Amino acid sequence: MKIAILGMGAVGRGVLELVDGKDLGLTVTGLADSKSGLMDKDGIHIEEVLAAKQERGYCGDKSISATDIVEQADYDVLIEVTPTDAKTGEPATGFIRKAIARGNHVVTSNKGPIALHYAALQSLARKHRVSIRYEATVGGAIPVMHTLQHGLAGNRVLAIFGILNGTCNFILTRMAAEGLTYDQALLEAREMGYAEADPTYDVKGIDAAIKLVILSNTIWKRNVKLDDVEITGIDMLTTDALRLAEEQHCTIRLIAEAVPDRGVLRVAPRVLPKNHPLVVEGSLNAITIETDMAGEITLIGKGAGSRETASAIIGDVLFIRETHARGH
């Protein structure tokens, strides 16, 4: 199967390395970063391209753009892993639309287009009889979308509760375990590479809220938006608060919660017993799905990382290959 990849950040590189290192039956025929692009219908030499990117900072020919790759390369699935713009969803949404309109499948890790335009992109994909999959947008390596759409098929999902931001979970874990202040724990998260230079999106709960929107729309198709989520971050938390919770064998975690029957859609720090299944350590993510038939299912796994996110993307690509090969 032929794939084109847009974006050569940590996720794009992770996908390239795995496609190169594992015998998955995938050929990269198009590739673009923010400055350049290249295409080869017989397959791009991945090691050479990774080395070139490392050496000179771009991957291919500066006269070839990402749009050129989307419109002209010979591929079956577009892997869209450019940086997220949560406000506009661009330029990713444009790339995705073009690829679908050409009759190609799309796999993305980009939260912007899915959180903002889920319904429109799905109906466009249906119209062109292709798939758009986005496992990597929520929970990193955790196969939550596959679980919801396939494993739990036929269930009515009553509620979801999740730890969807590894940075916040790392900070809270360190505050509780070592008695660090919020600022100290944030600094440590930065040094460990868990937090961005501007951690606003993470610590204010916005990143978790965007993921909650994606999950909600996947499950309930009610077209909710980021503005519908009631959001409280973790940046006001004190070490004392964590200690007070600890004294009662509890702790504090940033929980994203959606319970449509009660009109609840919110992200906020919450007090939980330490033995609660959602209380995971460090940068892990966890999601509890409450259903009518299966009861509660809790998934735990790595919420970020180059290889882990690439795992979710490759899972989507191979799923598309399997389902569409069977259909034809």
Place this chain on the structure above:
Amino acid sequence: MKLEMKDTPGQLVAALKPISDVGGNIIAVIHQRDEKTDGDVLAVQIVLELQEQRLGELLSLIKGQGVNVVRIGKERLLYKQTVIMIGHIMHTDLGDTVDRIDCTGYAEVTELTMVMPAISEPSSARLVIRAVNKEDMEQALGILRGVAKEKNLLIIEPLEGIG
């Protein structure tokens, strides 16, 4: 409550039926045969939720079934939750904050632990709230949420709803 009844078939059902008749909710029935007091009398403990004003009615109905009520222990506020608050808790009239819950009649702040660092730094407090039932707890938390908003306090609620 602890009941004594004849150890014959149908007696336990006869004792339990009036509870639902008066709108009570049975939480547990502890029925230990080895605790037999004397001869054919059986002791049963029942934990239930019931509106207080209907207790008299229930007792006479149970008595009417020939069952003897040995003991009644009452705990009005069965439902307990822990909430953490952060902010200028003291200077935004802590007494009033607690009062807004206490004055509802169905919920109370039964424990308060507070840590106050330097004067200008935000304090942290742990409140244990007790309420008559889950619905009342929701109401009480709603009130607290409103107070927190008004006084610019951060409130960290317990995670409920799973299970």
